[in-house]
Amino acid sequence: xxxxxxxxxxxxxxxxxxxxxxxxxxxxxxxxxxxxxxxxxxxxxxxxxxxxxxxxxxxxxxxxxxxxxxxxxxxxxxxxxxxxxxxxxxxxxxxxxxxxxxxxxxxxxxxxxxxxxxxxxxxxxxxxxxxxxxxxxxxxxxxxxxxxxxxxxxxxxxxxxxxxxxxxxxxxxxxxxxxxxxxxxxxxxxxxxxxxxxxxxxxxxxxxxxxxxxxxxxxxxxxxxxxxxxxxxxxxxxxxxxxxxxxxxxxxxxxxxxxxxxxxxxxxxxxxxxxxxxxxxxxxxxxxxxxxxxxxxxxxxxxxxxxxxxxxxxxxxxxxxxxxxxxxxxxxxxxxxxxxxxxxxxxxxxxxxxxxxxxxxxxxxxxxxxxxxxxxxxxxxxxxxxxxxxxxxxxxxxxxxxxxxxxxxxxxxxxxxxx
Amino acid sequence: xxxxxxxxxxxxxxxxxxxxxxxxxxxxxxxxxxxxxxxxxxxxxxxxxxxxxxxxxxxxxxxxxxxxxxxxxxxxxxxxxxxxxxxxxxxxxxxxxxxxxxxxxxxxxxxxxxxxxxxxxxxxxxxxxxxxxxxxxxxxxxxxxxxxxxxxxxxxxxxxxxxxxxxxxxxxxxxxxxxxxxxxxxxxxxxxxxxxxxxxxxxxxxxxxxxxxxxxxxxxxxxxxxxxxxxxxxxxxxxxxxxxxxxxxxxxxxxxxxxxxxxxxxxxxxxxxxxxxxxxxxxxxxxxxxxxxxxxxxxxxxxxxxxxxxxxxxxxxxxxxxxxxxxxxxxxxxxxxxxxxxxxxxxxxxxxxxxxxxxxxxxxxxxxxxxxxxxxxxxxxxxxxxxxxxxxxxxxxxxxxxxxxxxxxxxxxxxxxxx
Numbered sequence: 001x002x003x004x005x006x007x008x009x010x011x012x013x014x015x016x017x018x019x020x021x022x023x024x025x026x027x028x029x030x031x032x033x034x035x036x037x038x039x040x041x042x043x044x045x046x047x048x049x050x051x052x053x054x055x056x057x058x059x060x061x062x063x064x065x066x067x068x069x070x071x072x073x074x075x076x077x078x079x080x081x082x083x084x085x086x087x088x089x090x091x092x093x094x095x096x097x098x099x100x101x102x103x104x105x106x107x108x109x110x111x112x113x114x115x116x117x118x119x120x121x122x123x124x125x126x127x128x129x130x131x132x133x134x135x136x137x138x139x140x141x142x143x144x145x146x147x148x149x150x151x152x153x154x155x156x157x158x159x160x161x162x163x164x165x166x167x168x169x170x171x172x173x174x175x176x177x178x179x180x181x182x183x184x185x186x187x188x189x190x191x192x193x194x195x196x197x198x199x200x201x202x203x204x205x206x207x208x209x210x211x212x213x214x215x216x217x218x219x220x221x222x223x224x225x226x227x228x229x230x231x232x233x234x235x236x237x238x239x240x241x242x243x244x245x246x247x248x249x250x251x252x253x254x255x256x257x258x259x260x261x262x263x264x265x266x267x268x269x270x271x272x273x274x275x276x277x278x279x280x281x282x283x284x285x286x287x288x289x290x291x292x293x294x295x296x297x298x299x300x301x302x303x304x305x306x307x308x309x310x311x312x313x314x315x316x317x318x319x320x321x322x323x324x325x326x327x328x329x330x331x332x333x334x335x336x337x338x339x340x341x342x343x344x345x346x347x348x349x350x351x352x353x354x355x356x357x358x359x360x361x362x363x364x365x366x367x368x369x370x371x372x373x374x375x376x377x378x379x380x381x382x383x384x385x386x387x388x389x390x391x392x393x394x395x396x397x398x399x400x401x402x403x404x405x406x407x408x409x410x411x412x413x414x415x416x417x418x419x
Numbered sequence: 420x421x422x423x424x425x426x427x428x429x430x431x432x433x434x435x436x437x438x439x440x441x442x443x444x445x446x447x448x449x450x451x452x453x454x455x456x457x458x459x460x461x462x463x464x465x466x467x468x469x470x471x472x473x474x475x476x477x478x479x480x481x482x483x484x485x486x487x488x489x490x491x492x493x494x495x496x497x498x499x500x501x502x503x504x505x506x507x508x509x510x511x512x513x514x515x516x517x518x519x520x521x522x523x524x525x526x527x528x529x530x531x532x533x534x535x536x537x538x539x540x541x542x543x544x545x546x547x548x549x550x551x552x553x554x555x556x557x558x559x560x561x562x563x564x565x566x567x568x569x570x571x572x573x574x575x576x577x578x579x580x581x582x583x584x585x586x587x588x589x590x591x592x593x594x595x596x597x598x599x600x601x602x603x604x605x606x607x608x609x610x611x612x613x614x615x616x617x618x619x620x621x622x623x624x625x626x627x628x629x630x631x632x633x634x635x636x637x638x639x640x641x642x643x644x645x646x647x648x649x650x651x652x653x654x655x656x657x658x659x660x661x662x663x664x665x666x667x668x669x670x671x672x673x674x675x676x677x678x679x680x681x682x683x684x685x686x687x688x689x690x691x692x693x694x695x696x697x698x699x700x701x702x703x704x705x706x707x708x709x710x711x712x713x714x715x716x717x718x719x720x721x722x723x724x725x726x727x728x729x730x731x732x733x734x735x736x737x738x739x740x741x742x743x744x745x746x747x748x749x750x751x752x753x754x755x756x757x758x759x760x761x762x763x764x765x766x767x768x769x770x771x772x773x774x775x776x777x778x779x780x781x782x783x784x785x786x787x788x789x790x791x792x793x794x795x796x797x798x799x800x801x802x803x804x805x806x807x808x809x810x811x812x813x814x815x816x817x818x819x820x821x822x823x824x825x826x827x828x829x830x831x832x833x834x835x836x837x838x
Contacts, residue, residue, distance in 0.1 A: 277512065280555065
């Protein structure tokens with residue numbers, strides 16, 4: 001059992017952490033004070049390169065794998081021991097905020113800087129990871145880098161994934177010739193820690209600075225194609241129509257109804273919708289849209305799947321429109337490691353912070369790590385108004401520092417734990 | 420009163436008409452046997468240039484006005500008399516059919532060819548017109564060329580209209596340096612005739628080849644912006660959401676309900692919808708969509724406007740989403756000229772064709788001509804399955820020829836009418 005030994009304590013530099021977060025937010029900064037660092041874009045690469053420079057200043061060894069995950073390693077006293085891995089991601093939504101992902105990577109950097117500044121070489125090696133394409137905004141599915149890293153997603157298939165302009169990840173990576181880093185060798189991992197903003201309203205409402213994550217919601221993502229009959233908006237009587245968009249509207253409301261019918265933990269979102277021909281006076285002949293469903297409970301998510309498919313079939317029949325529902329991705333509910341959860345709780349108590357244990361509605365790289373059998377844990381800090389994936393996303397300096405310090409204490413305990 | 424005098428009759432060349440329609444359909448032909456000649460595009464210009472070449476072969480004088488309408492004039496025996504104008508448009512929807520517009524322009528061309536072949540010089544001059552940007556698919560509003568020609572739309576404002584890629588008509592026309600045509604001089608117009616496919620199911624269902632149009636439906640077009648709050652699709656509970664797309668879905672269904680609540684002549688269509696940020700796992704923060712409403716009766720269209728605005732206000736309040744409804748365009752119900760309607764009826768009877776009198780759900784250039792005080796009439800021919808603004812749009816050869824012949828007879832009667 002890892003225990004927090006106060007004699008080992010490292011105090012992070014809160015100013016340095018807060019400054020590094022806002023330096024990173026300059027890369028891909030948007031006019032409305034958000035961030036746009038879409039996966040594999042020039043801005044994403046610029047963010048990564050900044051992170052690499054900072055790690056190299058600490059003498060860390062940089063490596064990359066084939067999907068573009070970046071690893072920075074601080075060699076421990078016993079380099080053959082499995083490393084403690086800490087990290088998150090640097091890519092963002094198209095109109096994302098400053099903290100989603102970046103806070104986790106830069107907290108890990110702050111831990112490495114604090115160890116370096118204190119002249120402390122840990123027993124186990126520390127590896128910071130910046131996972132590629134966590135957002136999935138440009139290339140689906142999300143958490144792609146950690147999915148490939150843990151063998152849960154097929155590398156070749158992921159490299160051939162296309163964005164909305166039909167560009168592939170393979171093509172984008174082939175143009176990425178900057179940076180001197182080696183290919184990451186196969187190395188065992190002792191444990192994985194990730195700190196992240198909550199992206200929901202619970203911690204803020206409870207006025208609690210530290211959220212200890214018990215696991216991640218189950219998720220199912222779909223792509224839906226509705227095919228009706230395009231025709232002229234004027235002379236076509238309402239009764240003759242096979243309007244794909246009206247059918248789509250019914251489906252959007254059915255997604256909401258499905259989530260509401262499955263208690264407070266049910267979630268359902270249509271985040272993209274395209275229609276054709278896209279002319280003011282033409283009845284839409286086809287619509288494609290995506291659905292994101294989530295629940296904290298696996299059987300409930302299965303029930304949502306059945307309810308949604310039933311609704312789609314009924315709408316199709318009623319509207320004489322064909323509706324094809326394809327599941328793009330499924331991730332079951334995944335509990336985190338009890339021992340690591342305990343060490344985070346202990347660290348928070350030792351620093352005098354209240355904690356709240358909660359499941360994560362958002363997916364995170366930590367979920368794939370847990371799925372692959374690596375002992376995994378996560379911390380959340382409160383998010384202003386629960387708003388994320390939004391340029392106005394915000395956290396307080398105080399909470400950012402508190403979360404990073406608790407993470408640091410648990411990570412340091414693990415790095416220096418007696419064997 | 421114009422009367423059909425059989426001694427004046429000109430028989431059109433049905434093969435030549437049908438061939439010219441399918442030659443024109445090669446310009447901007449799509450893979451699925453439709454046509455894409457978006458207004459002011461290279462394809463649209465190629466179609467226009469083909470038409471000009473054909474008219475010049477008949478010795479007709481070509482002119483253009485500032486918005487890009489093209490006129491081909493066959494000088495009459497008494498050139499100072501107001502001319503009989505016949506025509507339609509050559510631009511198309513993005514996935515349009517072969518007949519919408521082109522059938523009307525090429526029927527007018529066929530009349531000119533038949534007069535030329537018969538060596539008959541009319542008393543009044545004949546002017547064929549190909550109106551610019553009738554569809555409004557790329558640059559709204561529709562019927563722009565005839566609207567500017569009749570002074571109902573402001574020329575400078577229309578030239579500054581932008582497409583979805585922010586290009587202006589002014590810019591597109593400035594690149595259009597081909598073609599030798601003069602600027603059309605101010606000349607009085609005696610009457611305007613247009614033949615068009617019905618684009619609805621009524622004539623086909625009634626098995627009647629000739630539709631005589633009594634007037635055009637009133638129309639109102641809107642642009643609607645819904646503004647909610649973008650946020651992460653996972654951690655945001657359903658009860659916290661301000662989802663602009665769910666509100667949009669309710670509005671789409673309200674548009675349909677509004678049309679259905681106003682009898683068989685009520686029409687309501689949402690033909691375009693864009694959302695932001697457009698990411699699978701982000702709740703849409705904003706949606707813009709367009710609404711097209713129509714009715715054969717002006718007070719009923721006003722009632723639809725009120726019902727729609729009421730629905731939008733209720734959805735906005737219920738969903739905590741702001742909804743801005745802007746009217747882009749309004750065209751009241753416009754009856755056509757009784758004398759010209761009578762001459763078309765007489766011509767059809769003389770050729771032994773049954774007729775049906777109906778109002779047009781679609782807008783047409785003839786509507787602006789009627790609005791400006793020019794005596795105006797229109798003919799419709801049946802459209803297969805009532806389907807138009809679709810690549811599969813179809814009419815029969817027999818109906819195409821019948822319609823053109825009836826039009827020819829009425830136009831010739833007017834051209835040679837004793838004064």
